[in-house]
Amino acid sequence: MVILNEGKMPNLLSYKYYIRPTAHQLYGNKSSKSKHHQNVQRIIKILALEGPMTTWEMAKIRFATDNSKIRSKEKEYRRLLIGRTDRGTHSDGIIDLNLVLVDSISTKRNSGNRYRLSLFGILYCLDQMNFSEKEVDRVAKNYEIILPLVFGKWGFLKSVIGKYVYNISLLGKGLLFDNLNIISIEKDEFYELISFFGIKVNTLTESFNEQKIGEAISLWFYVTMLYFPNLMEDKKIKGMKKFFTKFLEKIMNYKHGSQIFFQKQRISINNAQKN
C-alpha cells in the first residue's frame, strides 16, 4: 500500500467557515429528505464505519454477489466522490470539498484509488450523523492512524473519563475554536493552555499538512475536555484534570505552570527576527 497523503490541506478555520457550511448546504444532515443528501451521507457513513476502501469495495457491502448491481453502485459512488463531466459541464464531487481524500493505492487486483474520510470529513460525521457511541468507537478504530493522539488512545481515554470521550462530537461544530479569547478571561488557570493552543494553531495556518492539522484537532479536543463545565463539575473527573494536563505535557510538549514555554516562544521569535 502506498500512502499518498502528502498534499496540502485547508486549515481549521476554513473547516468552520467554508467546509462545514458548504457541506451542510450540499449534503445536508441526518434529517435531510433529499435523495442526493441521503446518497452522499451513505457514502460518508460507509467510509466512517467501514474504514478506507475503494469504490468497488463500498458497492460490494450492499450487493455482495450481484455483479451488475455492484457495477452500477460503484459508478454512483465514484461519481459522487470525484465528481463527473457530462454534456461538457463538470460537477464537483465530495473530494473537491476535502471531506474525502485518496488515502492510498489499492493493489488488490487492478491498481486504483482507496478513499477515506479526511479529518474534516470525520468532524463533519461526528457533527451531522448522530452516531451512537458504538459507531463512534468504530470511527475511532478505523481512523486511529489518522488521529493518533485521540483515536489512537481511544480505549485508554475511555478507561479514564468514560462517556465524556464522546464529547468529541462537539468539535465538529467548531465549538470554542476561534473565540478562545472569550473563555480564557474567566478561567485564569486556563489562560496558559489557551495561549498555547492559539500559538500552535496560528503557526499551523502556514503549513496545511494533515498530520499537523490532526495535532491541532487533538489539542483542541483536550482543551475542550478540560474546559467543559459539566466535565469540570463532575467530581470524579475533577481529579483527572491534573492527569490531563500531565498528558498534554507528555504528548504535546505543553509546559504547564511555568514560564518556560513562553520564554521559549520569545526566544524563538527573537531568533526569527534576527534571521
Place this chain on the structure above:
DNA sequence: CCCATGGGTGCAAGATCTGC
C-alpha cells in the same frame, strides 16, 4: 424551464482466476 442528479450503457485495459 434548466440544470444537476439518477439510472443505464458501452468501451478500454490491466490483473487474476479457471478450465484444459
Place this chain on the structure above:
DNA sequence: GCAGATCTTGCACCCATGGG
C-alpha cells in the same frame, strides 16, 4: 502454460427526472 472468462477500475455518452 495457455486461452478465455471474470474481476476491478476508470471514463464518457445518452436520456429521464425532479427540485428550484
